[in-house]
Amino acid sequence: MADIVVIGAGQAGASLIARLRKDGFDGSIALIGEEPSPPYQRPPLSKAYLLGEMELERLYLRPHHYYQEVGVDLRLGQPAQRIDRDARLVHLDGEAISYDTLVLTTGSVPRRLPDAIGGDLDGVHVVRDLADADAMGPRFGSGARVLIVGGGYIGLEAAAVAARKGLQVTVIEMSERILQRVAAPETSDFFRALHRAHGVDIREGVGLERLLGEGHVTGALLSDGTRIEADFVIVGVGIAPCTGLAEAAGLEIDNGIKVDAEGRTSDPAIWAAGDCASFPYNGVRLRLESVPNAIDMAECVAGNIMGAGKGYVPQPWFWSDQYDVKLQMAGLNLGYDRVVSRPGSDARSASFWYYRGDDLLAVDAMNEPRAYMVGKRLIDAGKSPPAAAVADPGTDLKSLLR
Structure with missing residues (x-):
């Protein structure tokens, strides 16, 4: 039994439990994470950590002993299997934890290439968690050829790391320009010139037909008929809110887990915050994928669980480091x-x-x-x-x- 159970041990989950304790909540808290590591920073995975400029211990948001000191039952490597809303139970593998209040901070998952076009080949990577970064890190040897599918911020950050490490880098973006979904043409022009100055081959308006190789990726056939060789591939084609548990439990979904202005889902005993949650903003529903939003929304929800009754008003800011x-x-x-x-x-x-x-x-x-x-x-x-x-x-x- 836990007074509050939090599913998702990322930035939002860690921020929420820290704010609950800071604000004086003295009930029991369980934090459930599917990864074996305690909550850590994700942005450096595609930058400083991948470059080898940040050690693992510096990734952690808090030292491991913090959770015991503040009385949080930290369940790592134990993905939640199912939510029973009627019984107020979270089912893990072989165990169930009851709750008075449940908070979903499940984050998001990277979109992957379909197996039918080679997404299941060895050497095809995404950048989302520590295991992803550790798996691709050894491939960043000088002279290696990397194909990056997707010209958004994740793809361009990975391209910058690869270029700095002496790799041959090709970026393909099926839209007319890189960063088209998130930035103005002026910003796209700035970063296109920056990457080309570092030797990156950027191809816009070109999609991926399929990856090539038997077992391990060896190259790609592009939509314009050209073929390129590659030793490995990084896929950066966006992320999707992680809503599977919520959807299976019958919660309302609308571009993420639908919450009200205070962070409540359609079940008043369940709240949500961070990448996974969509909230009302200026007459529309908004979902923000950023560390500041994860922190600010989680802290707002923590206050509202304790009765603050405050609507979440985002003050968005973002960042990206390239070269x-x-x-x-x-x-x-x-x-x-x-x-x-x-x-x-x-x-x-x-x-x-x-x-x-x-x-x-x-x-x-x-x-x-x-x-x-x-x-x-x-x-x-x-x-x-x-x-x-x-x-x-x-x-x-x-x-x-x-």
Whole structure:
């Protein structure tokens, strides 16, 4: 028996239990994770960890002894099998844990290539968890040929690591441009030029027909009829919310586990937070895939479990590290109709400001921390500076905050 059972030992689950204890919750808590490792950071898996610049221990969000010290029953390597809502039981392999309150922080899962086009070949990888990074790490030897399927942030981060390690890198993106789903053409142009300057072969508007090889991947046939050779493949074609348990339990699903403004699912005894949850926002349902959202939403839900009654209002921000460029993003660019470009201090820096009419929606800042900071503060405050002032390199950005 546990007063609160949390399924999903990732960033959201770890943040939720920490906030519960910080806010004085003294009941019993069980945290169930399907991986054998305690909660850890995922973003470095495709960056510093894959480069060998971050050790395993530094990935962990908390030292292992923390969970015992705060009285959390940490169940690792024990994936939840089923939720019995009537009996309020979570079934594990050979055991069931009862709950008063259940929280789903199940995260998301990477989309994989179908077996019919070679997705089951050895040497085909995704980047989502520690096991994925450990499996592909030994393949990053200088001179190896890697094909990256998908020109989103995960694919481009992996491409940057591979190029830095001396691999021959090809990125294919079936859309017209890389980052098309998440960024403006200006941001796509910036990162295309950056990767090509590092020798990466980027092919846009080209899909994957099938992978080649018997047992192990040896190459690929592309939709334009060309063939390329590859020693291994990294698939970065997006992620999907992990909703299987919730759906099987009869909870409402709408682009993720459907929750209300406070984080409750269609069952008042069950809450959800993080990548797996979709919540109401400005008249639509939104699901955010980011570490800040996982932390902020989980902490909000923790407070609401304890009676805060506070609606979740996201203040989105994201980041990506590629080569010596740090991209920082603030806001949501949904519905933008123009982009205002502001030059940076050198060729490796710039910022792009997304507007809908006269309203500032979001900012992409490459090696421009001041532009990011000012943009985020403006967006969080609901302020929109004149586009002409933003575009003028003579404008002191801090003056826009007045």
